[in-house]
Amino acid sequence: MTKTQTIHCPNCGDRATRSVIDNSIKRTACESCDYLLIQCFKTGKVIEAYAPGIKSFCAINPVSA
Numbered sequence: 001m002t003k004t005q006t007i008h009c010p011n012c013g014d015r016a017t018r019s020v021i022d023n024s025i026k027r028t029a030c031e032s033c034d035y036l037l038i039q040c041f042k043t044g045k046v047i048e049a050y051a052p053g054i055k056s057f058c059a060i061n062p063v064s065a
């Protein structure tokens with residue numbers, strides 16, 4: 001079950017969507033600036049995050065430089 005709400009993007013201030021998937025994953029995404037944040041709903045731990053100008057982060061598959 002997915003609940004979606006419209007929020008203001010924390011990166012660009014435009015409209016973004018916040019989805020809660022199965023009460024376990026929280027996903028915030030903005031189409032205007034490609035902001036993306038995926039968190040564990042219960043712990044708030046960041047699983048994956050991306051924003052323009054910020055190096056992308058992925059806890060599942062870390063990029064080794």
Ligand SMILES: [Zn+2]
Nearest residue numbers: 009012030033
């Ligand atoms: Zn944005």
